[in-house]
Amino acid sequence: MRQFRKLGPRKCRRISLALAWIGVTLAVADILAGERLETNLLLWIGVGVFVIGVVFGGATVRCPQCGELLMGHRPFPKVCPNCQWKIK
Ligand SMILES: [Zn+2]
Known part of the structure; x- marks a missing residue:
């Protein structure tokens, strides 16, 4: 999943x-x-595809800085709620 995380949480x-x-x-x-x-x-x-999507989201939609899960925030945050890292 590491290579996917490089895409950024938004993608x-x-x-x-x-x-x-x-x-x-x-x-x-x-x-x-x-x-x-x-x-x-x-x-x-x-x-199965749905579960893969959810698991994928849980593993990759995270702050690259601190690992905070960004899934489930609505609207999608502009900065990390935990460390204030700016989400690109
Ligand atoms: Zn963070």
Whole structure:
């Protein structure tokens, strides 16, 4: 995840949110298609992509200075709430 952190928390957040949304969209589309849950591969792929997105966000959307988790702040902070590092 170190190489992703170099992208900066803002870009990582975008990637993480995109993955989460793709996952949700896949799962919802699949539920709407109304197939049986236990044999439904696309739903589980959707859930998997969503979880990857959230885990990715938790690992990379952090302050490069102090490691403070920046995910979940709304709106996205301009400076780190912990060390005041300016987020690019
Ligand atoms: Zn910080």
